[in-house]
Amino acid sequence: MKILIELPTWLGDCVMATPAIENIVNFDNDVKITFIGSFVAIEAMKNHQKVFKTVVLDKKYGVLYKITRELGEFDAFFSFRSSLRTKFLKFLISAKNKYQFDKNKYQYRHQVEKYNDFINDSLKSNFPAGKLVLHADNLKLSINNSSLPILGINPGASYGSAKRWHPEEFAKVASELSGQYDIVIFGGEDEVDIVMDIEKLLLEKSVKNYQNLAGKTTIPELINHISHLDLFITGDSGPMHVAAAFEVPTVAIFGPTKDDETSQWMNEKSLIVKKNLDCQPCMKRTCPLGHHNCMNLIKAVDVLDSVKSL
Template identity: 30%
Template sequence: MDKEAIKRILVRGPNWLGDAVMCEPALRGLRRLFPDAQIALLVKPAVADLFTGHPALTRVLTYDSKGCHAGLFGKWALAEQLRRQSFDLALLFQNAFEAAFLTFLAGVPRRYGYATDGRSLLLSNPVAVPDRRALNHQVRYYWDLLKPLGLTGDPPAPELVVSPEEEQAMAGRLAQGGLTANDVVVGINPGSTYGGAKRWLPERYAEATERLCRTLRESRNQQVGVVIFGAKGEERLGREIAARLSSPSLVLSGATTIRELMAALKRCAMLLTNDTGPMHIASAFQVPLVAIFGPTDWRTTSPFGSAHAIVRQPVDCAPCLLRECP
């Protein structure tokens, strides 16, 4: 491939928040391979804001599969929109047949993606799926997709960016909730949209948080506050845990945008969390964290890097990947 001829690149990003964070090192790797190309990232609305202002990207495109791009007519309209932008190369981090079909319809001449979901014939360059028995981390899975294009070395840890204005706005919001700039902030993320099997018990979250706050107060001689994170529908869970805490707390469950969530997680001195998207976001900001794993595979989707600890019970049935424990 003549890399100088590649002027416009389309990347189909993953659909889940955590997976999107884990593909971020590959985006920087792609930029390294094509420093002068325009790189557009196509993702679902829930993921798009994650990459606002990301230095590896020229722009972020939204694939609204439940809105204007729903159904066959919506997908055809999206393919036509992509066709008009004359992309030279498509990279498919999303594994579904649909991702290959859209870029095929859009007339992108070079289409790289893993040979999954029966889509090999729609890819100009299908890439062999790594041996799952090797248990490679998902960060490496995305990184290795670029090796046929010449990417070398090992992936770095994911990194995300928020603006100083976003950090200042969140600092003001925390102050309104009683947490000052001098406070040590402990974050807890007790929910999971994946399902109940990922959730540690709320009373244990409260007990562990109480002990952690007490230890931090004694060791740092500072006020310690707690921020409780969660998705819409998890507000009651957040309030239940907050009611058990003696430290000042602010429940942000269901009350943040993705950008606000990022700024709030970055402010934390530590995060106690289930295996969720916010776990990966915090890790991308180098926030030390303790992650509780149940049904999912800690070997492939744990926070990438060293500033974290994994807590799990080594039962025979794990990882089962079930959403609810039978």
């Protein structure tokens, strides 16, 4: 059975779609999957055991037409995106059955459940939403051949500045835990400056057992490194969901987003830190009230108390 799957654009959403993708496999184990999607999504999913082909999606409609002509025919097409461009893609794809996620239909539940319900409705099945599934290489990260457990710090969030906790507070937490853990700081290419601020503060506190990986890892490398962490402290982000896939003990800091919809899925070693303000969750990329209190009021001690609880 030949299946074409358009993946969600963002890393976190892509990870949260994996239980639904596994249930497509559960429906017919003899499948050959072609993944199409953003570069990030393809990099995250290219090692799936049922993958036959991967295609990075070009945003230009003319290129999109050419790609669909080259893909050939499929038994089914599933898209986890509800965009207008996907409607165009759905029209162009040659498949016996075509299904597209509708974000307006699937609401008020965890994102994993939204995607899984979409697949169940499409296949007329009743599969439960299982665990997140990612494939990582078995290459453990070490710092100066140290035997200490490894703490991962992830200060960035691609959604917008409103989701980011302050570098000063991250540095306080990392400094406090540096005697118990070696530290790895993660970040994308557009988050290098934030991580450099944390690095500068750590050096001022004479903390040297850290490694700055911001802007230096591929998506498969990021997944591999996170899979070997002993503790992860992060905002609501793609790497947070990667950590959930490997059940890494995690403290997740939430501000303007809906933790009931995008918290870590099926990770019993996860705690959420948030302030439960009347203005939460606003779901805005920047604070509409201008005070950013959902993040400003969270202090290092709040996160450290959660670490102790874990």
